[in-house]
Amino acid sequence: MTSHSAEQSSSTNIWRNRIIGVVAVIAVLVVAYFILASFIPRWWAQRIATMSGHGSFAKGIWSGLGLGFFCTVIPLFLLLSGVVVWRRKGGRFLAGCAAVLALVVAVPNLMTLTIVWGGSGAAHAGERVLDVQAPGFRGASLIGAIVAAILFLLALFLRMRGRWRTRRAGRHRRDSSGSQAPAEPADVERNG
Incomplete structure (x- = not known):
């Protein structure tokens, strides 16, 4: 009886420690979220402003196109490669x-989305910084992301079409290399 109660006590302690650990991790994540939510939009907007030449419309557009395109197309192709090698x-x-x-x-x-879709004061401050010091960045970033997504979908379509054609050609070769069955009597009567 004593060993059973010791095992039960040990199991209870393990679950209690796990629950405390999960609650602590959740608390740290919530605190980190609120700290980062007030910091990231302002900080990122200032980095973009520096990269865009503090008010240069052309640099704002080109930096938005570049970041929007490359930070969309590269992750999409990385995810595709992950799906391909999964099995x-x-x-x-x-x-x-x-x-x-x-x-x-x-x-x-x-981080740009935290500025565009964010409702906090930091997100609004980031929007103001981008409007004044990186004009055209947000719209160009969206255009770059859309172009990247279209390019990815086109590449995915071409890849799938190539696989379909390869499978169809393989089936056609198997069908044509096998012996053909003799015509059924009903077919002979119709043809004759």
């Missing part, structure tokens, strides 16, 4: 690495 040996690890790398490369677009 291979060691593929899950490679797919996980591709997903993490895709997220890292997409961070500039995600």
Whole structure:
């Protein structure tokens, strides 16, 4: 009886420690979110303003197009490569690495979204900074992301079409190389 109660007590302690650990991680994540939500939009807007030449419309547009395009197309192709290798040996690890790398490369677009879609005071301050010191950046970033998505969809379509054609050609070769069945009597009567 004593060993049973010791095992039950040990199991209870393990679950209690797990619950405390999960609550602590959630609390740290919530605090980090609020700190970053008030910091990231302002900081990112200032970085973009510096990159865009503090008010240069042309530099704002080109930097927006570049970041929007490359920070969309690279993550999409990384995710596609992760899907392609998923079922291979060691593929899950490679797919996980591709997903993490895709997220890292997409961070500039995600930070821009915190400014555009954010409702906090920091997001509004970031919008004002971008409007004055990086004009054209937000719209150009959106255009770059859309062009990247269209390019990705086109590449995906071409890849799938090539696979369909390869499969169809393989089926056609198998069908034509096999012996053909003799015509049924009903077919002979119709043809004759």
